[in-house]
Amino acid sequence: MNPTVWLIGAGPGDPELLTLKAVKALNQADVVLIDDLVNPQVLDYCAQARLVRVGKRGGCRSTPQAFIQRLMLRYARQGLRVARLKGGDPCIFGRAGEEAQWLSDHGVACEVVNGITAGLAAATACGIPLTQRGMAQGVTLITAHSQDGTVPDWTGLARSGTTLVVYMGVAKLHDMSSQLLAAGMAADTPVAMIERASLTDQRECRSTLAAMTRDADAFRLRSPAVLVIGQVAACQMFGASDARLPALAEPALRRHA
Amino acid sequence: MNPTVWLIGAGPGDPELLTLKAVKALNQADVVLIDDLVNPQVLDYCAQARLVRVGKRGGCRSTPQAFIQRLMLRYARQGLRVARLKGGDPCIFGRAGEEAQWLSDHGVACEVVNGITAGLAAATACGIPLTQRGMAQGVTLITAHSQDGTVPDWTGLARSGTTLVVYMGVAKLHDMSSQLLAAGMAADTPVAMIERASLTDQRECRSTLAAMTRDADAFRLRSPAVLVIGQVAACQMFGASDARLPALAEPALRRHA
Numbered sequence: 001m002n003p004t005v006w007l008i009g010a011g012p013g014d015p016e017l018l019t020l021k022a023v024k025a026l027n028q029a030d031v032v033l034i035d036d037l038v039n040p041q042v043l044d045y046c047a048q049a050r051l052v053r054v055g056k057r058g059g060c061r062s063t064p065q066a067f068i069q070r071l072m073l074r075y076a077r078q079g080l081r082v083a084r085l086k087g088g089d090p091c092i093f094g095r096a097g098e099e100a101q102w103l104s105d106h107g108v109a110c111e112v113v114n115g116i117t118a119g120l121a122a123a124t125a126c127g128i129p130l131t132q133r134g135m136a137q138g139v140t141l142i143t144a145h146s147q148d149g150t151v152p153d154w155t156g157l158a159r160s161g162t163t164l165v166v167y168m169g170v171a172k173l174h175d176m177s178s179q180l181l182a183a184g185m186a187a188d189t190p191v192a193m194i195e196r197a198s199l200t201d202q203r204e205c206r207s208t209l210a211a212m213t214r215d216a217d218a219f220r221l222r223s224p225a226v227l228v229i230g231q232v233a234a235c236q237m238f239g240a241s242d243a244r245l246p247a248l249a250e251p252a253l254r255r256h257a
Numbered sequence: 258m259n260p261t262v263w264l265i266g267a268g269p270g271d272p273e274l275l276t277l278k279a280v281k282a283l284n285q286a287d288v289v290l291i292d293d294l295v296n297p298q299v300l301d302y303c304a305q306a307r308l309v310r311v312g313k314r315g316g317c318r319s320t321p322q323a324f325i326q327r328l329m330l331r332y333a334r335q336g337l338r339v340a341r342l343k344g345g346d347p348c349i350f351g352r353a354g355e356e357a358q359w360l361s362d363h364g365v366a367c368e369v370v371n372g373i374t375a376g377l378a379a380a381t382a383c384g385i386p387l388t389q390r391g392m393a394q395g396v397t398l399i400t401a402h403s404q405d406g407t408v409p410d411w412t413g414l415a416r417s418g419t420t421l422v423v424y425m426g427v428a429k430l431h432d433m434s435s436q437l438l439a440a441g442m443a444a445d446t447p448v449a450m451i452e453r454a455s456l457t458d459q460r461e462c463r464s465t466l467a468a469m470t471r472d473a474d475a476f477r478l479r480s481p482a483v484l485v486i487g488q489v490a491a492c493q494m495f496g497a498s499d500a501r502l503p504a505l506a507e508p509a510l511r512r513h514a
Contacts, residue, residue: 011276015277016276016277016281017277017371018276019273019274019275019277019373020273020275020276020280021271023277024273089377091377092387092396093395096386098494100386100496101495104495112494120346120349124347124369124371129348129354129355130349131348131398133352133355137400137407137409137410138397138400139349139397140395140396140397140398140417141395142395143394143395152394152417152418153416155413155416156413156415156416156417156418157417159410159412159416160397160409160410160413160414161407161410161413162397162398162414232354237353237354237355237357238358
């Protein structure tokens with residue numbers, strides 16, 4: 001069966017961070033189902049498509065996820081080329097797995113088009129190198145609470161030595177801070193809180209693990225925002241801050257055998 | 258100062274996974290410094306640029322990192338628009354931090370253009386939803402060993418409940434397997450090993466934590482490859498396997514207040 005549904009990552013907001021593949025799919029789509037977190041400017045690439053907004057924000061206790069899936073299926077069965085456009089990447093907290101499998105179970109093939117995830121773009125735009133050697137063993141992307149009600153193992157995460165990037169965490173700042181402190185993470189661990197990643201009105205608030213709740217309040221931090229927790233969160237690789245990256249020995253013009 | 262050096266993520270290999278911003282920068286560049294892991298097809302977008310290959314593979318004990326930095330600086334000071342093209346994303350194990358800061362210290366501004374990181378593209382292309390709810394609390398990107406010689410805290414990572422995505426791990430399969438088993442991760446934890454992510458000759462080998470070294474040998478797994486470790490590594494969201502995702506209740510056409 002030929003792909004008839006594309007699950008497309010729209011990236012973090014800046015339309016220039018769309019992939020060529022995403023643009024190509026949007027150009028060809030007959031109908032585009034659009035999530036809340038998608039920047040409207042991205043829709044300029046939907047040349048000929050019918051646009052259907054299927055956002056799930058706004059205080060509903062339950063989501064119309066089932067409705068969205070049915071809608072994709074109905075359009076696909078009509079022979080239309082369907083694109084489902086999601087903020088960030090469809091496989092990073094974007095439900096691509098369940099949607100793709102549900103479509104497959106109903107005889108409709110789909111293709112997932114990756115996008116730049118908001119946590120990566122937010123950090124980069126602020127000059128934070130997420131996996132800087134000497135400061136981080138890697139990077140962990142998590143949500144402050146999962147949809148099945150479980151919480152991350154903060155002790156394991158604190159031990160991991162990786163930079164933590166937290167999505168959808170604005171309402172959980174106090175919990176996160178308390179639990180990471182209880183897990184042994186240092187009170188002065190740097191934290192960056194970044195609102196509206198990659199957009200022209202992006203804002204950032206630098207703080208520490210102990211002070212983040214208070215500082216976010218004073219800053220009036222609002223969703224959607226991304227948190228970066230770890231040594232790298234004090235960095236500014238573009239040179240505008242005092243935080244210094246390690247391992248920056250002056251390079252010499254040596255050649256190696 | 259205006260940006261004169263772009264540090265650009267070329268993505269995992271498939272040229273269609275370049276961002277619009279990357280293509281725009283490559284179009285405008287006068288000189289492009291190209292890493293080893295960049296697919297040559299990407300260079301079709303370098304309309305007018307002088308191409309300089311600066312790969313670091315091939316068994317050199319030391320890398321010519323210093324030489325590359327000097328080269329960027331020299332070209333930038335000549336007034337040329339310089340692009341440095343790296344596989345994946347420059348901020349995910351790509352040294353963007355140290356290069357950006359070094360350039361800044363030398364009075365040259367730079368801009369980082371994000372790319373799709375190989376681990377994400379590899380998993381997606383194989384039908385693995387990295388953060389599938391009910392199976393993973395998130396996703397951790399690590400290398401099997403860092404350039405400063407330290408190793409990840411496998412115990413913390415095993416506890417974290419996140420899917421582990423390991424870069425540059427082919428030579429360390431046995432170590433990783435042993436240490437994650439010793440840290441209490443189950444022997445039958447699914448593992449996917451993916452070679453040449455997103456390219457037309459991508460190959461995947463599904464295994465388990467206990468069997469991964471033997472299976473990789475039999476499969477003749479070669480670098481560059483990405484490892485996915487965790488429950489999601491048994492999934493195939495596009496429907497071609499028996500591994501099932503959870504939480505796939507048949508959606509009903511209900512509307513919610």
